[in-house]
Amino acid sequence: MSFPKISRTLDQEEEHVKVQFLTESLELILNRIKCVGCGTCARVCPKEAISRGPVGASRRFPATEDMIPEVYDPRKCVFCGTCVVMCPFGALTLKKNGEIINLADIPIVAQKVVPKLEFETKKLKNDRIVKQYAKATVSIIDEECANGCGSCAEVCPSGTLEIAKRPEHGWEMSKNVEVADADACVACGACDNACPTGALQLHITELNTSGEFSELFWPPLIKRLKAVRWSKTEGA
């Protein structure tokens, strides 16, 4: 047998990926109930170890085991913990030798590579707790929107987006999705990550941080965080 040994278990509640090295074991746990598929972890990952899965489908069928919004590749992962720090929903946890590493003990936080996130804790529907450290604006291009697919409204955890009248069939012309409550937006980016056509664009405008940070690590990370799926293609 060769090291590292990778084991992956997936059930309806959690996904455990354990990497056993010769002297230590590391484990990344995704809580699928807390995860909304916002794609923050996939965007901020410095090694591109997390890629986008079927986001809309995973929210529509949360009970289906193999549909996970973020697909994780343990062979690329270096266990830096960037995703754990940045996840707005606290869905990710990192374990070392079977013990949970606290957020303050993660090396990039302890050594001040990333600044302190000034977040506001909010309680959303379904008892979901979000730490909101950013602000964003949502814009919808009506011509691109495939009327009535409703992926954005399906994934939105805060009730910012709603479809005025839900059509019985997807192909029926219906009213487009609309911004129901712009102030409720928690800037997670789930709607942008789930939109199949690029009609919905999220722009992260503000990021609340304080304290020291590493010039080499943090500015590129902000750039990646702000490069949401569809606004990225627009800007390029």
Add this chain to the structure above:
Amino acid sequence: MQVFRLKINKNRCTGCNICAVSCPLNFNLLRKQSFLSEKNAVILIKNGTAVPIYNENREINCDGCGVCIKMCPQVAIRIEIMEGV
């Protein structure tokens, strides 16, 4: 690169076309080009069964929104995460 693919249970599929017309990406293509072909469609009816089409070289591919899975009356569609990712 995308890590998931649409899979269709051919024994169950009746070729009713609901998936092809409910797909938001197909909807946009229909609106702009008024026809679907193998080159641009994400899911298409061929010889009486639905066929998912994936091509790495083109811009539009299945986005994993799950509308077709929800609409399918035969529950014949699923999404599979690729092995070895």
